[in-house]
């Protein structure tokens with residue numbers, strides 16, 4: 001017997017993915033994926049195109065099983081089960097509704113094969129249609145509904161058999177921005193209400209950040225970070241995550257000692273004590289909106305800066321700050337209030353703080 | 367195992383993770399689909415591959431069935447009377463191809479690139495040759511330019527019986543085939559290229575040669591090979607009007623039917639397989655290139671009215687369409703004449719088939735029955751096969767083999783397939799030999815003969831469906847056949863009807879595939895045309911050919927009306 005891997009969570013996870021690897025010929029699309037998903041969680045797989053999100057989802061669903069590795073769902077080894085012996089509902093970007101069946105027949109499609117009576121089916125269908133807010137569309141055909149409505153029907157159909165797991169492959173990508181924003185909230189509400197464990201694939205970070213309990217950030221077939229939206233955004237585990245999620249200043253520098261670094265002539269105090277030797281090249285990350293221009297007196301990492309061109313973004317200004325006496329330029333997002341109150345304009349001199357507790361430091365990869 | 371602790375579970379998981387490949391268990395659906403696909407593969411093996419194998423074997427056998435190596439081929443090539451046909455065939459096919467491709471290019475250009483009036487009528491007329499056996503244009507030519515022909519003098523003393531007649535007949539018969547390819551090639555033009563040419567102030571003439579022709583080059587290549595193959599393997603036209611001019615296809619017939627020399631027939635059959643296989647390979651290659659040529663961002667070309675070009679195109683297309691109508695009209699007129707050319711009073715005397723040799727009206731009913739059965743059986747098999755090969759999970763080798771077998775008939779001329787059937791099904795050792803001489807073997811052979819085009823139609827229709835429909839229904843634990851019957855089939859109904867129609871009309875008009883396989887009780891109308899013409903009853907032959915033509919036309923019209931009403935009712939979901 002091998003030494004058991006300990007699970008720190010009190011409750012045992014609903015979905016346990018261990019060492020899942022998927023190869024297409026000589027190309028490795030997934031490399032040694034380990035992941036636990038708990039009951040009722042909303043998990044997003046986030047990453048750039050081609051990173052393996054869909055591949056992982058297809059492995060979980062059995063549409064395209066992993067080359068090696070195991071997947072357990074609710075204590076059952078489902079690694080090699082065919083699709084129709086697994087327990088999940090799925091929603092695709094393309095909706096994949098049955099075009100020749102009425103909405104009610106689409107939603108009730110799985111119920112008929114499950115041997116439900118006509119009355120039970122009718123009740124369940126109207127319940128599901130009510131749930132997605134389309135009770136009055138039962139007798140239409142899919143082509144007569146809008147994209148957002150079709151996707152809701154597809155969701156209702158996936159939920160019809162009350163599956164233990166809901167899989168969503170870029171469910172909102174085909175919709176326009178407004179509909180997308182509204183459906184985000186609706187799907188999330190529905191998921192909370194039903195308490196159904198949900199995995200969503202997306203390449204839209206905003207979608208992942210607003211909807212998920214936890215986000216799995218992937219790159220090149222590997223997991224870069226697993227964490228809550230807060231953690232992933234605020235404490236990216238790698239420069240890749242920092243770059244992929246949100247906008248970020250990447251500041252190249254060299255460690256002076258364990259708690260400060262010289263960045264193009266400006267010395268930044270670091271909050272975290274680092275174990276690297278002085279002289280180690282580091283990359284320091286700072287979100288543009290974390291730059292502080294108000295109440296700067298006495299703070300560490302306060303610099304005199306020249307304000308560059310300012311771009312109006314609607315609810316804030318985006319600008320570049322040049323740190324005086326150095327070669328360092330920082331992108332900063334300044335709130336409307338700050339700009340107004342402090343009279344910040346292009347070309348003026350101001351004071352700015354790069355808060356030490358907001359800096360993320362990574363040793364620069366050689 | 368009643369309860370698992372997460373530690374045990376994880377230990378098991380960790381163990382499983384040690385690189386042991388995961389093999390997905392097959393579901394009942396997967397298993398069922400594979401079994402069905404294997405059965406259909408065996409069916410194709412039995413109706414296409416093994417008959418071809420039997421033909422191959424026959425060509426290397428001696429009179430007593432012993433292996434003689436290439437002796438038959440040596441014998442064939444040492445007989446100049448036989449080998450002359452090779453040159454004849456190539457010559458005829460080349461000339462016909464050049465003429466047919468040029469005409470079809472001009473016609474297609476008129477249809478797709480001009481605003482000439484009457485395009486829909488022209489389109490309709492151009493499809494007429496598809497509705498008759500290839501014997502019909504040949505018979506018609508006899509009446510037009512034969513010894514007692516009404517326009518005999520046009521030939522200035524040259525005889526229609528021979529190369530001239532064959533070429534004219536073949537061009538008529540292959541015209542719609544080439545036209546379909548050419549209109550497709552010309553219809554998929556990218557308007558941006560023409561705008562660029564106009565911006566560069568290129569003349570129309572120059573634009574034509576630098577944009578239009580290169581844009582249609584794959585269509586031209588494809589049409590060239592298709593027509594060449596159709597002509598070199600056609601047997602109907604040269605049989606009727608070839609006179610003493612021998613070609614390969616008629617040689618097979620003479621060797622087998624006339625001299626009962628099956629081995630020599632097999633040798634010629636194999637020779638005929640060569641151009642067909644070559645053409646098949648080229649066509650596959652060209653199709654791959656053509657689909658890549660038109661990018662998704664191309665802007666479709668919309669012709670603008672141009673007085674001079676439109677008038678010119680109208681005259682050119684009008685002449686071609688008139689020629690088609692004259693050929694059909696001549697056959698019809700001759701079939702109604704009481705006694706050509708002496709008594710032209712219209713009568714139905716020539717349609718009194720029951721008092722003539724050739725099988726009488728019964729052969730026409732046989733044809734309808736055979737075509738109906740071919741349409742039903744063929745459509746079912748073809749659509750199921752296409753569905754299984756598209757939707758079966760995994761099973762790559764099995765699917766590849768099936769796909770290959772499904773396309774193989776495209777490379778096998780009908781007369782060669784028919785010959786293979788004799789050898790394969792007439793062998794006493796074949797347990798299926800009881801179907802020899804029945805309606806069943808005619809249906810089997812005809813389905814096999816026209817399998818590929820029908821298969822490709824079905825595959826195209828299936829590919830247009832959302833690929834995730836099967837996934838969703840599997841996740842809802844619905845058996846595949848339920849989704850097939852409830853969703854796939856209804857959605858593909860237009861394509862299914864198209865396939866049935868295609869099989870029906872082709873079964874009605876085919877001669878070459880069935881000419882060796884009919885028995886006295888199963889004579890077909892197209893065979894009757896052949897035999898009556900052979901016996902000198904040319905007018906009744908024309909009458910029977912016209913009967914086939916009218917039947918095919920009627921079925922087509924009914925089909926259009928039917929699809930309009932049925933599809934209108936069952937496809938309500940297509941409307942937004």
Ligand SMILES: Nc1ncnc2c1ncn2[C@@H]1O[C@H](COP(=O)(O)OP(=O)(O)OP(=O)(O)O)[C@@H](O)[C@H]1O
Pocket residue numbers: 024027029047048049050051052053054055056203
């Ligand atoms: N059937 C296949 N055969 C070969 N390679 C494949 C196959 N499916 C996926 N891949 C490759 O595996 C990698 C991951 O693909 P996957 O579809 O999981 O990406 P993704 O993260 O979902 O990207 P996207 O955001 O573009 O959908 C890609 O490089 C892709 O080319």
Ligand SMILES: [Mg+2]
Pocket residue numbers: 053054055201
């Ligand atoms: Mg994807």
